[in-house]
Structures are given as C-alpha cells and as structure tokens.
Amino acid sequence: MAGQKIQRQTGVALWRQIADRIRTSINHGDFDETGMVPPETVLALQFGVNRHTIRSALAALAQEGIVRAVQGRGTLIERKERLSFPISRRTRFSQGIGDQVRETRSVLLASGEEAASTELAKQLKVRTGTPLIRLETLGQADHRPVSRATSWFPADRFGDIAEVYRTTGSITKAFKELGVPDYVRVVTEITATHADESDLADLQLSPGAIVLVAQALNADLDNVPVQYSISRFAADRVRFTIEN
Template identity: 35%
Template sequence: MPRTPLWTAIETALTEDIAEGRYSSGDRLPSEAALAARFGVNRHTVRRALASLAEAGLVHSRRGAGVYVQHAATDYPIGRRVRFHRNLEAAGRLPAREIALLETRSADAAEARALELAAGDPVLVCDGRSLADGQPIALFRSVFPQARLPGLAEALHEVSSVTAALARVGVPDYTRRSTRISARPATATQAVQLRIAEGAPLLRTVAVNADAQGRPVEFGTTWFAGDRVTLTLHDLDGEAP
C-alpha cells in the first residue's frame, strides 16, 4: 500500500492546527527545529511542508524572523484621501515601503496626459514594494512631474512615504482625482516580488492625485496581491476613514 509522504502529513497537521485556532492570524509558527522534533523528521521535510503551506496562502515567511500564519485580507479604503501608512495602521498592521528604483526620464503618452504635461517632459519615477507586518502586499509605481516638484527625489531618498516627501517640497495636502480598478494575473517577476504564484490574481489601481490648486502631482499604479487586500470604495467627494 502506498504511504502518505511525511511532508504531506505534516502539512495536514499544521493546516488543522491553524483551522482549529491553535495558531491564529499573525502568529509565528514553531521553528523548523521545533517542528522537526515534534514530528520526528529532519528539517528538510519540515521545510517542504512549510513551502507547501506558503503556496496555499496559509503562511508566509519573514527573512530571519520565521514563518507566520497569514493575516486575513486587509481592508484598504479607496477614497478622496488615500494614505498608505494611515490605511494600514487603521487596520492594525505595521506599514513599510521599499523603494527599488528612483529615476528621471521622459514622460510617456499616458503619463503626460494624466499629469497635464507635454509629451516628453521630464518625470520622476519611483518603483517599489509595500509591506504590512513584513509581508509584501503590493507593488507600486508613482510618477511625478519633475519641474513642478523640485527636490522630490532627494526627499524620497530620505523618507519612503510619498505623503511626507510631498510635504517637504511644498505639497502639504493632496486628494484623489480619479481611480480605476482592474484585475490582472501576476507576471513571473511580480510573483517573485510579492511571494505569490505566477498567474495569481492582482488588483490593479491606476490613480491621479492633485494638490489643493487642482494640479496633478502624482500618477500612480499599484498592483495589490488579490488575497491579501480588500479594496473598499468610498465616495470620492468625501473622505475615506
């Protein structure tokens, strides 16, 4: 008779532990060594079981910190004033942003149209990754009119928050002019950065933010991991909570 692979049996046992509430959302699982001792196997077998749980979306690993039970999807309000840090803190999560690229180049047609620039005008482009409690939840690209916001590149080098960086260069407040939402499958590179499977669903938002005078200051695209964020829409004439 065929035997159940040991790693599969461990995966089943840990899945039951999570389902029964022995490990709750956000809890750290025991170390590989502790799990190996519990099940009487080597750490390689435990590692394979944990990898399968991660592929199923039940757990995620933090480099140097261990393996954690996946949080329930985070509510992320989309309204007149969308603020990444504020939204996650309101949901009880610890926000962080990693900037991967900061460059100046010529605006493409869509960027020029959204930012009310002439084709080819210089724009500052900021690419990066958004995290909640150390787990990647989204990739972002923010495009800014360079001539309108001198010093923004230096500000973004010092603070990863777009809101704080804009305040440093004379934009103390901004509001959402428009947001478009669509679904996309994750590409191979997006999957690696978000630690999800290639082809997993992403929620893409494309938005324009404007200053108090109504001038566009940011054209942003965000790709949210579909199973980690729930976008909640609010009247753009009012404020998001």
C-alpha cells in the same frame, strides 16, 4: 466551503485551483474554530480528487507560509490576512491600513527620470516629452509585501522627490517637504490580472496568483496633478473599500 466542483482540463492544475480555494476559505475564516485545515482525506472527498492532489495543494500553501503540516496532528493555519484598503479622496497607503497591522513601511526600489509618454502626459496634464521622475516603491505591512507601485511626478516641481522619499519613506511627507502640504485622489481605476514575473518576485506570490491593479491620479489642492501611479496589490491579501 467546497460545494462547487473544480474544473479539469482547463490549463490550470487541480492542485493549484484547490490551493486557491483553501486559501480563500482560510481568509474567509471558515476554519477559525479549530485553527486547522480539515484532514487531507476529508478534503480529498470534498473536492472529489485523490489525496495526493490535496497534498500538492497544501504543499503550495505551506510554501507560501499560510499553513504548516504536523505529522500526526493535522495541518495548522499559520497566517490569514486580507487587508482592507480604503480608497477615498484622501487615500494614503500607511494611514489606510495603519490600524489593521502593527507596522507599515514603504521602500524605494528604484528611481529615475524619463520623458512623459502620450498616456502619462494626458494623465498629468503636461506636454508629451515633459521630464518626469519615476519612483518604484514597495509597500509592506508587518514585513510582508502588499503592493508594488510605479509613480510619476512632474520633474520641474518634484525633481528631488526620490531623495526626499528615500529618507522619509512616505509620499505624503515627501510632498510636504517639497511644498505640497496636502493632496487628494482625483480618480482611481481598478483592474485585475494574473501576476507577472516581477509581481511574483516583489510581492512574494505563488505563480498563477492574481494581482489587483490600481491606476491613480493625485492632485494638489489647486487641482493640479502631482502624481500618477500604477500599483499592483496581491489580490489574496487586500480588499479595496470605497466609502461614498
């Protein structure tokens, strides 16, 4: 770890930069031998800052539930995880990470109907203004939120998808009930940005965190678009894997 110095006067507080770095180190397994973060005085020396600054960083990580400080002993690592999320022609949320966690769940946050914008119409290959069903969903792994997605479906084929999804908790199953036995990922676009307010709330992130944004188009086996979605993943909890 350490090695690189942290930057001052950048608009990002030192304690936050250090918190991000320590979180990365934990996820990387740097402290697996002891199961503890190095002592505050050692970290202060490594990062070249005051011990109080380190304490602010560790307090932020404790707030996230990643570490837990015990007086007299040290700062214990409570949780480390970065789920590997495969992206392929057969990308599905629960299948992809199913073997990495005990339980995956998908929750419907909201749903509604709206007319296709120019951008959405282009993606789904329908006319602008075509009625679409919009689903807002939250993907969880072991009761921790991992991703939050907005999906659009052509309303003529999938008018009842919100209902079906609510009962099944799975897009794949909902598609099956609505006459789409199988579907494939056509294209995925990946970007990264800072988390906005909604991300913080839904994904239980700490402010300043990073989200990976995946915009994806799924089509049925006749290559007709059935779903366009924008998913936002907590960047410190996931990794995308593309196998070719």
